[in-house]
Amino acid sequence: MSRSAPPLHDIATFVSVAQNASFTRAAEQLGTNKSNVGKAVQRLENRLGTRLFQRTTRAVRLTEDGETYLEAARAALEGLSEAEVALSARRDEPNGRVRIDAPIGFGRLLLPMLAALRTEYPKVLPELSLNDRQSDAVGEGFDVVVRAGELPPDSDMTVRKLYDIRLGLFAAPTYLARNPIHSVADLREAEGVVFRSGSGQLRPWTIHESGRTFQIAPKPSLITGDGRAYVEAAINGFGIAQIYDRVAEPHVASGELVHLLPDADVKGPPVHALIPVGRRMPPKTRVVIEALANLFRPPTRI
Known part of the structure; x- marks a missing residue:
């Protein structure tokens, strides 16, 4: 049956006595008294x-077994010291895997950001999950959850x-070449890519015009x-889609999408980053x- 390891305090005391060749000087170094040093060495022996020591009134010398044990004890204490330094550095330096959950549509937006993050912090490993459901951030072990929309109260x-x-x-x-859009009135006959929400409802377009906000149910093409x-689907010419501004930005920049009727834009839901609490x-x-x-x-208009 294996025994538990000896107390580190006793090992450190033994090493101090061996280095100082004195129980008295070891006690001074450790901030204790000679009696406590002697008891620690005796427990170890x-x-x-x-x-471990040959003791005389004039000198304290290591025995052969003491010399063998000193070499192992020094290596063990040095290893622990190096581990403490490494762990301290990890606490201060970004290091390790970060599990991120975000809406599917944010994927193309987040990937360039994460690539830049890896360049600046190569020891950080992002793990990106993209889905449109409301995940259990704590239960599924996510470090950061990005959510669009109003949030229910969550103490966690x-x-x-x-x-x-x-x-x-x-x-x-390609769609606009076949179906040019010049005004809000043109939207009523336009084909649209329609999003079905988790509740099963088809999401209408919300439009701003002349100081008022109203909804249009587009003619679905997909x-x-x-x-x-x-x-x-919008990129592939199925029809008009109402998209989050920041999600659409890279596609507008690449020429894949065109922003229609900017004055008809409306305020959408807020985007939050959620982090588990308690640590x-x-x-x-x-x-x-x-x-x-x-x-x-800052948020931009496109």
């Missing part, structure tokens, strides 16, 4: 079943608002409940949160 999460979405109408140049497919936020999570904040700051 009793445990090992051998004498710390919330940081990132920005307020604007919703705009977008379509591919119905989907997948955020990525929703954007890709100190590690540096690896903090740099991801800051990168998200920078990504969405």
